[in-house]
Amino acid sequence: MEITNAQRAEVLIHALPNIQRYANKIIVVKYGGNAMINEELKKAVMRDIVLLSLIGIKVVLIHGGGPEISDMLKRVGKESVFVDGLRVTDKETAEIVQMVLSGKINKGLVNLLDSIGGKAIGLCGADGGMIKARPLNEKLGYVGEITKVDSQPVVDLLEKGYIPVISTVGCDDEGNIYNINADTAAARIAGDLKAQCLISMTDICGILRDKNDPSSLISKMNVSDAPQLVKEGVISDGMIPKIECCIEAIRRGVHKVFVLDGRVPHSILIEILTDEGIGTMIV
Numbered sequence: 001m002e003i004t005n006a007q008r009a010e011v012l013i014h015a016l017p018n019i020q021r022y023a024n025k026i027i028v029v030k031y032g033g034n035a036m037i038n039e040e041l042k043k044a045v046m047r048d049i050v051l052l053s054l055i056g057i058k059v060v061l062i063h064g065g066g067p068e069i070s071d072m073l074k075r076v077g078k079e080s081v082f083v084d085g086l087r088v089t090d091k092e093t094a095e096i097v098q099m100v101l102s103g104k105i106n107k108g109l110v111n112l113l114d115s116i117g118g119k120a121i122g123l124c125g126a127d128g129g130m131i132k133a134r135p136l137n138e139k140l141g142y143v144g145e146i147t148k149v150d151s152q153p154v155v156d157l158l159e160k161g162y163i164p165v166i167s168t169v170g171c172d173d174e175g176n177i178y179n180i181n182a183d184t185a186a187a188r189i190a191g192d193l194k195a196q197c198l199i200s201m202t203d204i205c206g207i208l209r210d211k212n213d214p215s216s217l218i219s220k221m222n223v224s225d226a227p228q229l230v231k232e233g234v235i236s237d238g239m240i241p242k243i244e245c246c247i248e249a250i251r252r253g254v255h256k257v258f259v260l261d262g263r264v265p266h267s268i269l270i271e272i273l274t275d276e277g278i279g280t281m282i283v
Contacts, residue, residue: 015273022272023056025196026158028254030186032064033203035262036105043112045201048268049163050118057272058158061113061120062166062189064182065105072100085238086136086143089179094142097179098124101167109165120163125180126171128153131188133170133178144170144178146185151192183245191252198249199271200242201262206280207243209234220281223247246282257282 029049035041049059069087070080073096081088089097102124113120125131130153133144157164168185170178183200190198207229209216221229226243229235235243246257260267260279271277 018273018275019055019057022052022196024058026058026060026193027052027197027199027272028060028062028186028190028193028195029199029201029268030062030064030182031201031262032066032182033201033262035201036063036065037067038263041263041265043116044265045262045268046109046112046118047116048266050113050116051269052272053118053161053163060154060158060164060166060189060193060195061109062168062182062186063101063105063109064168065101068105069097069100072096083137083140085241086140086181087179088140089142091142094177094179098126098169098177102126102169106165106167113163113165118163119161120165121157122165122167123153123157124167124169125185126169126177129171130154130166131168131170131180131185132172133180134172135178142176142178144180146170146180146188149188149192151189154189154193181241181245183242184248187245187249187252187254190249190254194253195249196255197272198246198254198257199268200246200257200259201267202242202259203261203263204239204259205261205264205278206259207235207239218280219277220283222283223250243282250282255283 035045052059073080106122110120110122130150131146132148134147136143136145154164168180168182170180205214207218249257258271258279258281260271267278271279
């Protein structure tokens with residue numbers, strides 16, 4: 001369908017109040033899942049982030065990379081072992097996690113953002129001691145529990161007009177490297193930044209009352225609704241820790257959290273720049 005110039009202008013005018021609402025504010029995007037694996041979706045997400053940055057919104061991109069870590073471990077002949085959904089991480093696996101997350105994936109995203117007109121700089125949680133961690137559980141090895149976040153390096157980059165791209169690797173005072181859950185890290189960093197919002201990109205269209213019925217989307221929920229929704233089984237399995245991280249972000253001062261379907265092209269723009277929104281907003 002051809003869009004006329006008048007229609008393009010109309011779209012921009014409709015977006016203006018939302019642009020004004022978020023201008024100079026910080027939004028944190030937790031990026032993972034299919035949106036990260038599919039090259040076309042990845043480009044669409046990066047374009048959205050560059051556009052938001054160019055209209056004066058301070059975007060922080062935090063990414064995981066579970067499938068790529070598993071792939072690299074398989075290549076070097078190491079089996080991926082999971083306990084309660086978390087990857088058992090010995091010293092060698094921690095080095096591979098750092099190599100894949102902070103090297104291949106992080107620099108790939110920075111390069112992609114730069115190639116489409118953004119100004120991005122890659123960081124990992126160990127840079128400047130940004131994410132301090134300790135072992136979460138002895139049987140998991142170097143899987144980290146966050147003890148402290150110092151987001152000053154992120155603030156410095158935002159003030160200079162850069163898009164910080166953060167891989168979720170932490171460290172301790174002895175120099176050990178820890179694999180950190182990306183949802184947990186995004187919640188803590190967004191809280192420390194007192195971000196206007198945190199966008200959690202997932203492989204579902206938000207929180208559904210009936211997981212088989214997309215029309216049963218809960219478009220807005222309060223933090224206090226969560227226990228009942230868990231009890232009813234509406235929030236279950238892998239969604240429970242994700243929602244716990246969303247709630248943690250709000251408790252730490254983030255104004256609102258959006259759970260979005262990363263498989264929908266431009267889902268970030270639809271959520272931020274229109275009044276309809278397409279995911280679940282948690283307040």
